[in-house]
Amino acid sequence: MKKVLLMAAIFVAGIVSANTVYDKANNSGFVLLDAEIEQIASESDHYGIMVETWCGKVFYLDGNHYENFTEFGADANYFTDQQCGAF
Structure with a gap:
């Protein structure tokens, strides 16, 4: 039972952290890029x-x-x- 709870916690943490993308090249700090990615994907x-x-x-x-x-x-x-x- 402990293994199942541990795996579920790791799975949820992975899903939550995979929803955001950060620009690590920016030295002034992290910049959230979700809005830019959605805009680029929607325009052709x-x-x-x-x-x-x-x-x-x-x-x-x-x-x-x-x-x-x-x-x-x-x-x-x-x-x-x-x-x-x-x-």
Whole structure:
């Protein structure tokens, strides 16, 4: 019974301490980073567009990196040629 209580106490302590992340590189003290991590995880700066090649391979291009469809098409053709060879 004592072993079960000890293991339960260690488990609860591990769960409680795992919920917070601290920046140890900051010399002025610990800074809580939970809010920053949640904000970074919720925002996405990428717009992945799936490109399926004629040989069956799939890759993704970031739509935010292109001004127009011509640039996107040129990169899609380039990466298709790299993965499958020239058609």
